[in-house]
Amino acid sequence: MGTQPYEPHGAGDPTAVRAALGLGLLAVGGWLLNTARPWQKPGHPLILATGWAVSGALLVCGLVLVVRCVRTVHGSPGPEGRGTGDDRPS
Numbered sequence: 001m002g003t004q005p006y007e008p009h010g011a012g013d014p015t016a017v018r019a020a021l022g023l024g025l026l027a028v029g030g031w032l033l034n035t036a037r038p039w040q041k042p043g044h045p046l047i048l049a050t051g052w053a054v055s056g057a058l059l060v061c062g063l064v065l066v067v068r069c070v071r072t073v074h075g076s077p078g079p080e081g082r083g084t085g086d087d088r089p090s
Contacts, residue, residue: 015069022065029058 036051 015072018065019069022062022069025058025062025065027062029055029062032058 032051032055036048036055
């Protein structure tokens with residue numbers, strides 16, 4: 001039997017927000033990298049370097065967030081007890 005709407009469902013997945021933020025940062029960083037193409041439009045080197053640095057930072061931060069979320073969800077259980085790795089006996 002399913003749970004009723006008035007019953008407490010518990011807290012949601014804490015990694016979902018971090019994963020969504022990481023994917024958003026990857027999307028914004030990729031978009032910015034795509035718009036700061038020096039081979040399409042020559043510009044001042046300082047502006048191009050700033051655009052590449054910001055887009056690179058966004059891409060790295062987004063990738064780190066997504067990787068941490070994947071490791072949290074799929075990682076092996078360690079002494080900290082985190083992760084939901086495969087606990088089946090061999």
